[in-house]
Amino acid sequence: MRIGTVADRSGVTAKTIRYYEDIGVLDVASRSPNGYRDYPEEVLQRLAFVRSAQAVGLTLAEIRKVIASREKGQAPCDHVLTLVERRSADLDRRISELHQLRGELDALVKRGRSLNPEDCSAAQVCHIIPSVGSPS
Amino acid sequence: MRIGTVADRSGVTAKTIRYYEDIGVLDVASRSPNGYRDYPEEVLQRLAFVRSAQAVGLTLAEIRKVIASREKGQAPCDHVLTLVERRSADLDRRISELHQLRGELDALVKRGRSLNPEDCSAAQVCHIIPSVGSPS
DNA sequence: TTGCACCTTCCTCTGCACTGGAAGGTCAAG
DNA sequence: CTTGACCTTCCAGTGCAGAGGAAGGTGCAA
Numbered sequence: 001m002r003i004g005t006v007a008d009r010s011g012v013t014a015k016t017i018r019y020y021e022d023i024g025v026l027d028v029a030s031r032s033p034n035g036y037r038d039y040p041e042e043v044l045q046r047l048a049f050v051r052s053a054q055a056v057g058l059t060l061a062e063i064r065k066v067i068a069s070r071e072k073g074q075a076p077c078d079h080v081l082t083l084v085e086r087r088s089a090d091l092d093r094r095i096s097e098l099h100q101l102r103g104e105l106d107a108l109v110k111r112g113r114s115l116n117p118e119d120c121s122a123a124q125v126c127h128i129i130p131s132v133g134s135p136s
Numbered sequence: 137m138r139i140g141t142v143a144d145r146s147g148v149t150a151k152t153i154r155y156y157e158d159i160g161v162l163d164v165a166s167r168s169p170n171g172y173r174d175y176p177e178e179v180l181q182r183l184a185f186v187r188s189a190q191a192v193g194l195t196l197a198e199i200r201k202v203i204a205s206r207e208k209g210q211a212p213c214d215h216v217l218t219l220v221e222r223r224s225a226d227l228d229r230r231i232s233e234l235h236q237l238r239g240e241l242d243a244l245v246k247r248g249r250s251l252n253p254e255d256c257s258a259a260q261v262c263h264i265i266p267s268v269g270s271p272s
Numbered sequence: 273t274t275g276c277a278c279c280t281t282c283c284t285c286t287g288c289a290c291t292g293g294a295a296g297g298t299c300a301a302g
Numbered sequence: 303c304t305t306g307a308c309c310t311t312c313c314a315g316t317g318c319a320g321a322g323g324a325a326g327g328t329g330c331a332a
Binding site: 048049066076078084092095115117122125 | 185189237241242245265
């Protein structure tokens with residue numbers, strides 16, 4: 001299967017497929033006599049895995065390691081579970097940070113609507129944005 | 137005031153201050169006879185504004201524009217309010233995306249813990265990560 | 273044979289906000 | 303007079319995941 005066909009059937013561009021080969025996320029492809037990359041059917045599953053793993057939030061570097069351990073004949077499931085759990089914890093932190101920020105922005109907007117631009121001094125640039133640590 | 141003093145008093149590195157000048161977030165600094173940058177006291181307020189605006193989620197490009205309009209003698213408050221409202225809406229979207237993902241990861245972890253690594257086929261790399269669109 | 277689609281490699285660019293380092297100038301203290 | 307702290311400019315690199323494009327080879331149809 002040529003690279004364009006893989007691209008069409010996987011939804012991943014040819015550029016990206018070559019890039020994945022470069023960084024070790026895909027095996028180095030075998031070549032047809034003309035020098036074109038020639039892929040087996042299984043590459044589609046591999047690419048599907050990569051997409052899914054990305055959707056879960058794993059980086060290509062992490063995915064590469066998972067695939068490498070798979071290729072060494074190990075089931076990388078424990079490692080993957082750790083990765084996913086860590087990502088999940090990251091997400092929790094991130095969500096609560098954003099929640100916090102969201103609340104602050106909301107207060108800013110409410111207050112901002114009631115302020116008169118005429119009252120805004122040049123030194124502070126804009127009085128809607130409060131100084132860090134000391135809301136004006 | 138020399139750049140190092142500004143750095144010490146603002147908590148922003150000298151490197152960053154020069155960078156801000158490059159991209160137009162700070163005015164081009166006047167120079168002492170020896171060629172060193174020489175800052176007026178007000179630069180501290182300006183830097184405080186930049187920090188606060190960043191904390192609110194504005195990019196340096198947005199901040200630059202806000203400051204530019206301030207320097208043209210306009211009160212940029214309306215513009216700032218628009219920016220903050222947009223950012224707030226972005227945040228809402230982002231938070232709900234993350235919430236969604238969080239739920240999916242949670243399900244993944246739960247299911248993953250009950251799966252046996254031995255049952256995991258090489259073709260799918262790791263059965264904890266489901267194929268996009270068709271959880272295994 | 274010409275045209276066109278497709279393939280190859282290699283190199284650069286993107287966004288964002290900086291950071292690091294080299295090579296050299298300046299200034300005050302010891 | 304030297305040491306060391308500070309300043310200057312300019313160039314390159316960071317992380318992440320590719321995208322863009324040039325120059326040249328290949329394959330197939332009209």
